[in-house]
Amino acid sequence: xxxxxxxxxxxxxxxxxxxxxxxxxxxILKIVLKLEVLEIILIAILVFIVVMVVLILEIFQxxxxxxxxxxxxxxxxxxxxxxxPSKITKKLENAKEIRIFSTTGIHFxxxxxxxxxxxxxxxxxxxxxxNANKGSKFLEDVAKMENEAKERAELNxxxxxxxxxxxxxxxxxxxxxxxxxxxxxxxxxxxxLTMILIKSIKNENWGWVTLTxxxxxxxxxxxFEVESKNLEDDNIYNQCVRHFDAVWKKLNS
Numbered sequence: 001x002x003x004x005x006x007x008x009x010x011x012x013x014x015x016x017x018x019x020x021x022x023x024x025x026x027x028i029l030k031i032v033l034k035l036e037v038l039e040i041i042l043i044a045i046l047v048f049i050v051v052m053v054v055l056i057l058e059i060f061q062x063x064x065x066x067x068x069x070x071x072x073x074x075x076x077x078x079x080x081x082x083x084x085p086s087k088i089t090k091k092l093e094n095a096k097e098i099r100i101f102s103t104t105g106i107h108f109x110x111x112x113x114x115x116x117x118x119x120x121x122x123x124x125x126x127x128x129x130x131n132a133n134k135g136s137k138f139l140e141d142v143a144k145m146e147n148e149a150k151e152r153a154e155l156n157x158x159x160x161x162x163x164x165x166x167x168x169x170x171x172x173x174x175x176x177x178x179x180x181x182x183x184x185x186x187x188x189x190x191x192x193l194t195m196i197l198i199k200s201i202k203n204e205n206w207g208w209v210t211l212t213x214x215x216x217x218x219x220x221x222x223x224f225e226v227e228s229k230n231l232e233d234d235n236i237y238n239q240c241v242r243h244f245d246a247v248w249k250k251l252n253s
Contacts, residue, residue: 070235072225087225088112088196091206095119097199099244100129101191103142103212104161107219108196109168117172120181123201128248129169133186134159142214149215185251194218195240205229207237 075085088108092098092115102108109116119125132139139158146152169182176182194210205228210218228237 068235070226070228070233070237072227075223075225085208088208089115091198091200092116092119094123094200094202094204095125095198096123096201098125098127099195099197099241100127101193101195101197101244101247102130102218103132103139103191103194104158105129105131105165106161109165113168113172116182117176120172120176120178124178125181127169127172127182128185128244129165129182130185130187130191130244130247130251131162131165132191133188134162136186136188138187138189138191145215146217151215151217185248187247187251190247190250192243193240194221195244197237197241197244205231205237205241207240209236209240 089112092112096119098116098119100108116125116127120127132142139162143152143158146158152158166184169184172182173180191212193212195207196209197205197207199205207226208223209226210223211221212218213221224236226235226237226240228235231238231241
């Protein structure tokens, strides 16, 4: 059944199947009803249109279900060469509030430090970052799993990533004309998902939520692009914001 669904929702394969079905039906009609060629072609076209309409309606229904829970799209692989997807960078440019919940966040900050600086100076953006505590068992376990899977060369460099990120964030605070626009907290056990949650200057609520599946690095894991039109809705974006804020409050209490 799973294989059938995969074939059915493949846009190319489904069209080929629909065309093949029309061809078979046309042959049957020609043999049984002895129809003329033009009549057969018209019937085949009609059957093809019906099949495609059904397919489009089913795909639309699936997309509607995703959007009802705040999912815009599902991304199989976040990026190549450790670079952030361009969509994240564009969203950051217009950000006025940024929440980042990650293990180290090293690739995100290396790629987007200048954009974050721009958002702070131009939009008076506030940045809230939660990263792993360097001495946490969680960080130690992640490093071991990545090392065993040859995703990480040295165990200690995951702690160095934490230091590098904090150096970048402290530098932003020191050079900014705003007062401490970046705030940092550290978790021991509270981490569940990598989250980048952005509220824009137009009050648009958008996020990039990544499944955390060590030994896979976050930029090679499944990600969800999410949004919320209404902060009162029960959708993924709003749940992520409430989760982030609850963890932030706990870590700063």
